[in-house]
Amino acid sequence: xxxxxxxxxxxxxxxxxxxxxxxxxxxxxxxxxxxxxxxxxxxxxxxxxxxxxxxxxxxxxxxxxxxxxxxxxxxxxxxxxxxxxxxxxxxxxxxxxxxxxxxxxxxxxxxxxxxxxxxxxxxxxxxxxxxxxxxxxxxxxxxxxxxxxxxxxxxxxxx
Amino acid sequence: xxxxxxxxxxxxxxxxxxxxxxxxxxxxxxxxxxxxxxxxxxxxxxxxxxxxxxxxxxxxxxxxxxxxxxxxxxxxxxxxxxxxxxxxxxxxxxxxxxxxxxxxxxxxxxxxxxxxxxxxxxxxxxxxxxxxxxxxxxxxxxxxxxxxxxxxxxxxxxxxxxxxxxxxxxxxxxxxxxxxxxxxxxxxxxxxxxxxxxxxxxxxxxxxxxxxxxxxxxxxxxxxxxxxxxxxxxxxxxxxxxxxxxxxxxxxxxxxxxxxxxxxxxxxxxxxxxxxxxxxxxxxxxxxxxxxxxxxxxxxxxxxxxxxxxxxxxxxxxxxxxxxxxxxxxxxxxxxxxxxxxxxxxxxxxxxxxxxxxxxxxxxxxxxxxxxxxxxxxxxxxxxxxxxxxxxxxxxxxxxxxxxxxxxxxxxxxxxxxxxxxxxxxxxxxxxxxxxxxxxxxxxxxxxxxxxxxxxxxxxxxx
Numbered sequence: 204x205x206x207x208x209x210x211x212x213x214x215x216x217x218x219x220x221x222x223x224x225x226x227x228x229x230x231x232x233x234x235x236x237x238x239x240x241x242x243x244x245x246x247x248x249x250x251x252x253x254x255x256x257x258x259x260x261x262x263x264x265x266x267x268x269x270x271x272x273x274x275x276x277x278x279x280x281x282x283x284x285x286x287x288x289x290x291x292x293x294x295x296x297x298x299x300x301x302x303x304x305x306x307x308x309x310x311x312x313x314x315x316x317x318x319x320x321x322x323x324x325x326x327x328x329x330x331x332x333x334x335x336x337x338x339x340x341x342x343x344x345x346x347x348x349x350x351x352x353x354x355x356x357x358x359x360x361x362x
Numbered sequence: 363x364x365x366x367x368x369x370x371x372x373x374x375x376x377x378x379x380x381x382x383x384x385x386x387x388x389x390x391x392x393x394x395x396x397x398x399x400x401x402x403x404x405x406x407x408x409x410x411x412x413x414x415x416x417x418x419x420x421x422x423x424x425x426x427x428x429x430x431x432x433x434x435x436x437x438x439x440x441x442x443x444x445x446x447x448x449x450x451x452x453x454x455x456x457x458x459x460x461x462x463x464x465x466x467x468x469x470x471x472x473x474x475x476x477x478x479x480x481x482x483x484x485x486x487x488x489x490x491x492x493x494x495x496x497x498x499x500x501x502x503x504x505x506x507x508x509x510x511x512x513x514x515x516x517x518x519x520x521x522x523x524x525x526x527x528x529x530x531x532x533x534x535x536x537x538x539x540x541x542x543x544x545x546x547x548x549x550x551x552x553x554x555x556x557x558x559x560x561x562x563x564x565x566x567x568x569x570x571x572x573x574x575x576x577x578x579x580x581x582x583x584x585x586x587x588x589x590x591x592x593x594x595x596x597x598x599x600x601x602x603x604x605x606x607x608x609x610x611x612x613x614x615x616x617x618x619x620x621x622x623x624x625x626x627x628x629x630x631x632x633x634x635x636x637x638x639x640x641x642x643x644x645x646x647x648x649x650x651x652x653x654x655x656x657x658x659x660x661x662x663x664x665x666x667x668x669x670x671x672x673x674x675x676x677x678x679x680x681x682x683x684x685x686x687x688x689x690x691x692x693x694x695x696x697x698x699x700x701x702x703x704x705x706x707x708x709x710x711x712x713x714x715x716x717x718x719x720x721x722x723x724x725x726x727x728x729x730x731x732x733x734x735x736x737x738x739x740x741x742x743x744x745x746x747x748x749x750x751x752x753x754x755x756x757x758x759x760x761x762x763x764x765x766x767x768x769x770x771x772x773x774x775x776x777x778x779x780x781x782x783x784x785x786x787x788x789x790x791x792x793x794x795x796x797x798x799x800x801x802x803x804x805x806x807x808x809x810x811x812x813x814x815x816x817x818x819x820x821x822x823x824x825x
Contacts, residue, residue: 268790271713271715272713355794356715
């Protein structure tokens with residue numbers, strides 16, 4: 204399943220730095236292979252979980268006859284995507300700021316150890332957040348189609 | 363169960379049958395396979411009659427598209443149009459004075475003298491186009507003809523074992539007071555008719571409506587409320603001898619109300635005679651429902667109607683337990699249904715699952731079926747409003763649009779709290795209902811509202 208998440212996020216890896224993608228794939232600067240945990244799996248499960256909870260809240264808790272038009276569903280979807288944007292951002296920016304991302308992925312250094320170039324920026328964390336938001340849209344749609352039928356008031360939302 | 367033939371004589375007959383048809387539309391049950399209303403009224407243009415026939419016709423147009431299997435369902439009972447326009451036609455009454463009908467000019471002098479002894483000059487000069495204008499002596503001559511009409515013979519031919527007959531008439535007017543004994547005489551003693559054996563022994567019930575309204579004094583009119591009581595007394599004495607005394611009917615209902623403060627416009631008949639609906643007419647319709655459950659009797663049973671408390675404004679709480687159980691749920695249910703359809707546009711519910719799952723799309727709402735239901739519901743609301751504005755008032759509902767719809771029921775306390783309110787709750791309960799797959803859209807639609815309004819009543823009220 205973690206590999207599936209890696210594949211799915213791989214579709215959107217052009218949004219952010221290649222080295223951030225490598226970090227999330229589990230690249231280890233010390234060993235030079237991908238033997239760190241596959242972080243796409245972590246963030247993927249988190250996004251799936253959040254999307255599932257939001258879908259369930261919409262279809263089974265809110266379950267409101269006045270909020271069963273397509274635009275209500277779109278608003279909830281946007282809200283869900285917004286939450287996951289921040290989840291993606293904070294997930295990566297925390298590692299970025301605490302130095303969890305391997306040095307070889309973060310910088311290019313000269314022989315004296317001075318930083319010549321930065322490979323990952325805060326903007327990449329935001330862009331990963333955007334990618335995560337788009338991924339959550341996919342999960343939200345899948346869960347909506349799967350779960351809407353048992354909803355009393357929203358079974359035909361969005362269509 | 364068999365058919366119940368209901369003869370509605372005169373304006374009161376028409377108004378009682380109107381009440382009955384609206385009760386049946388709301389789902390009040392009657393223990394009969396079919397209801398067969400037949401009006402006897404010489405007044406072709408009587409507005410009350412025209413209005414009732416229109417309701418019956420619309421009811422049938424709706425029911426033709428239903429195959430109602432739900433107990434207590436809206437429009438569940440079949441109403442049969444046995445004669446065209448539900449009317450037993452009276453011949454030679456149009457554009458004719460009573461003396462012409464009698465052929466007074468062709469009579470011998472001795473017979474002319476007899477006629478002048480029995481009928482006043484006003485009686486003889488009276489036009490019969492708008493009824494007998496409170497003169498039972500005219501009615502007792504003219505109404506003799508219906509026994510030989512093809513329509514009456516056809517009724518006799520169709521009468522079957524198990525069928526019943528009910529006669530509605532007022533005692534203080536002209537048509538009803540004279541028509542009831544004549545019709546009864548024909549039914550019990552018309553040996554020339556087919557099925558006479560069956561009809562003469564069939565259970566026959568009747569309601570004789572005593573004065574329950576008055577009309578404004580008008581010197582130009584031949585109708586005078588001051589004569590209602592004296593006419594009633596003499597008719598009652600006659601009924602006592604010829605009807606109760608001979609056990610001609612199985613059950614005889616009497617109903618009256620002295621609390622009749624508001625006077626109606628004094629109109630002798632025709633399109634202007636459109637009285638406001640009155641609770642007495644509703645209670646009289648209950649007599650029919652009671653009669654079909656009452657076993658046949660060797661001796662005439664006499665029944666009256668009463669309410670629990672002598673209040674000026676009647677709510678369901680003021681009714682006796684039996685009447686309340688019969689009326690409260692169906693009337694409330696049908697009003698909820700009516701308010702939903704009348705106060706909201708179909709655009710607002712096309713997106714609701716209850717409409718989508720049953721394919722109740724724009725084509726359905728525009729096909730005429732819902733318009734017919736709305737038409738009956740408009741009559742129903744008008745009927746309730748008229749009874750609510752009359753005296754004594756029957757006002758179990760307050761239909762103020764500003765309030766939450768569930769606050770409409772009066773005298774029952776505040777409705778129970780629920781997660782949703784107003785039409786949101788209504789849509790929620792509509793969406794809750796399961797769809798029957800083999801039902802037509804029309805069937806599905808009425809069953810849906812039946813079930814949802816039932817749920818709403820259970821959820822919001824304590825009955």
